[in-house]
Amino acid sequence: FTELGNSRSSDNIYAYNLFKSDLTTSLFLNTRGGGSYGPVYRTKAYNNTAYLTGSSAQGVVCTDCGTNILTFKNNIIVAKWKTGYANAAFDESNNIYWLGSVTNQLPISSSSLIIDPKFVNPSAGNFHLLEGSPAINSGIGESLTAGFTTDLDGANVANPPERGAYEYGSVVVTPSPSPSSKGDANGDGLVNEDDYAIWLANYGISLSGSSNGDFNLNGKVDGIDYVIWVTTYTRATPLPTIVPTPTVTTPTATPVSTPPAAGNHLIISIGDISRTTGSPSLDVANSIKTLNPEAIIMTGDYDQGTGTLSDILAYPDKLYGPKPGGLYPKIYPAAGPTHDVASCTDQLGYSSYWGKDAFKGYSFDLGAWHFISLPSAATRYGCDVAGVTAWLKADLAAHPNKCIFAYWHEPYFTSPTSSHPADLDTRPWLDALLAAHADILTAGHQNGNFEAFYPQNASNVRDDINGIQAFVAATGGQSPYSFTGIGPNLISRSSGAYGPLVFNLNDNGTYTWQFIKVTGPGIAPSPSSGSGVCR
Known part of the structure; x- marks a missing residue:
């Protein structure tokens, strides 16, 4: 004091x-x-x-x-x-x-x-x-x-120094000698990139393709190997494997040829793909192919162009298709403004490729979960927003006993960036979702950034009982925007870390989420995973 x-x-x-x-x-x-x-x-x-x-x-x-x-x-x-x-x-x-x-x-x-x-x-x-x-x-x-040349342990301080009272390595920290059967190598109750780092440190990293870390035998150990590792050791039923089982004492990955168990739905949310067929967009797309999800929620900005059919065919189709094959049948898109459509009458490329009206909502079911795609492009250009809202309320009323997963492009819940504030024009849709006790809301728009929030209401008050849990996963490959503030009720965020937001949605009303960094200069968010219960 x-x-x-x-x-x-x-x-x-x-x-x-x-x-x-x-x-x-x-x-x-x-x-x-x-x-x-x-x-x-x-x-x-x-x-x-x-x-x-x-x-x-x-x-x-x-x-x-x-x-x-x-x-x-x-x-x-x-x-x-x-x-x-x-x-x-x-x-x-x-x-x-x-x-x-x-x-x-x-x-x-x-x-x-x-x-x-x-x-x-x-x-x-x-x-x-x-x-x-x-x-x-x-x-x-x-x-x-200022004269402070040793840390709290008495170790010499480097230049630049670390943040905090200790230099890294001032006391040798020995990781767990072997990963547990659930992949929780450091025993903190979570399976994430920290466990992967420890696991690789114990079992070796090699560029030869023979390392236990190089699951897909592409000559390097990277985020795609992490995707394979995480999905093998965190899901109740392992994914079908297309790579050799790693030869370690424990855990032993057992290849299976059956799809995930009934009642469990592996879902990806991703948006804001860069205008290239190379890295990092290609790395993210390949990681999603490896995960082999049941559905891919795409939240807009598919090529950072103007949404013409030629642009769509040149970039997202090559990454995720080609249509009608590849991952195309699993993709459920939502239209954003500018890069997907430019006005209420400009949706020829979008509708031709996706087979959807860019300015209307649509819904579908997977088990106990009801998914709702909403067109935030409509709020930007004023394209029958009242009609979309009326449709949404009717759709929610027709599915009163479902867990609800909604998505659109421009986030209502977000930290402001150098390019975009929160989009409050979607408030009528959010109010309808909250009245129906919706559970999950994902968006994109904030290029290169990931955010996870605690459940909250439309006034940004945390509400674990009646609130909705929101995420921003604009991590498909586009260069990141800089954060200029902090969104209310933030759990974690990252900028410049590219990869998918993965949901395991269970028909018993529980769910888990995890952001998997595949590539990029940004630091992965921490925590990078969590869980929730359908309301």
């Missing part, structure tokens, strides 16, 4: 400290720029790690803040309630914020991240960094200039 010292408490520096607390109202740093307890000038915090799990825990609080009040750099702040609050900009950069249930209330710089820092084992008090942590080599050298 440096704010209690008034100006007599100026020029304090806090560096390379670990703060861990489960107290209800714990707080890492509180300082002030004015009022009866301030000003307190030039407080500086470098490379601290704060892990605060109390229900009202806060990371950093700075009232009447300013650049001459607080310098805050290279810190990792994990706080259950608020990662931070400041009512004015301050000298902030290269921090990591995570966990807060209340939207981060700090004016953060573009170099700071809202992402899981990937500690080794925080529940056991181990706050060293796992391989692949976004904190590694991503700090700024100002802490070194």
Whole structure:
């Protein structure tokens, strides 16, 4: 509480400290720029790690803040309630914020991240960094200039330093010696890219095609091998395999030739494919072919052109077709504006190829799940939106006992980017879906970005009982937009990580989701998977 010292408490520096607390109202740093307890000038915090799990825990609080009040750099702040609050900009950069249930209330710089820092084992008090942590080599050298050359372990600090109190590798972390039967190599209860990294570290990476990691024998170990590994070890019934079974002691993948068990539906959601038949769009398409889903939900922007038939045939048809073969029979599209259709009368290419009216909704069923495709292009151009809304309400009324999965192009729930805010014009459709207790809503539009949100209502209030769980999966290959803010009730997000959003929808009303990074420079979201229950 440096704010209690008034100006007599100026020029304090806090560096390379670990703060861990489960107290209800714990707080890492509180300082002030004015009022009866301030000003307190030039407080500086470098490379601290704060892990605060109390229900009202806060990371950093700075009232009447300013650049001459607080310098805050290279810190990792994990706080259950608020990662931070400041009512004015301050000298902030290269921090990591995570966990807060209340939207981060700090004016953060573009170099700071809202992402899981990937500690080794925080529940056991181990706050060293796992391989692949976004904190590694991503700090700024100002802490070194200030004279802090060793971390909390006494290890020498590199340039650039890590974010947080520990340099990566300052304590050797030994991964689990062998993966479990469910693929959970690090024992954290999840099967994700962290387990894959450990698994490959134990069983070797080779470019020869003989490595256990190179499942598809293409001479490299990459995201497509991860797709195969994840689907083998996370699904109740393994996928039909087209590659040799990996020769490890445990687990042993058993090839099967039957489709997934009845009552389980493997669904992909993907959108915003780049105008190329090469990487990264090709890598994503190949990963989807490997997954062999029952249905592919495509949320628009299929070639980043103008939606002509020649453009569609030149790009998405070559990646996912060719029509009528390939994955084409499994694709259920939705039309977005600009790149799919340009006006209420311009849909010749779209309708000719997809066999759908670009400005009307349609629906279909898979087991206990009812899918609804809606044309956000209609809201952009004003193409009988009232008619689509009336159709939607009638369709929902005709399917009262189904779990509902809806999708369109422009997201209502999203973090703003350099190109697009949230699209509130789809509110009438969202209201109808919420009234019918719809379960899942996916969208695209935010090129190169993935987002997952907690269930919420149309006013952006979290509601686990009656809310809808929304996702943005604009990860088909198009270059990413930059995030400029944080969407309410965000679980996780990524930018520049390409791959499919995979759903396992069960006829008993439960579902799981997982974003699988296949390629791209971006860091995979964390968490990258979750589960839910049909409402």
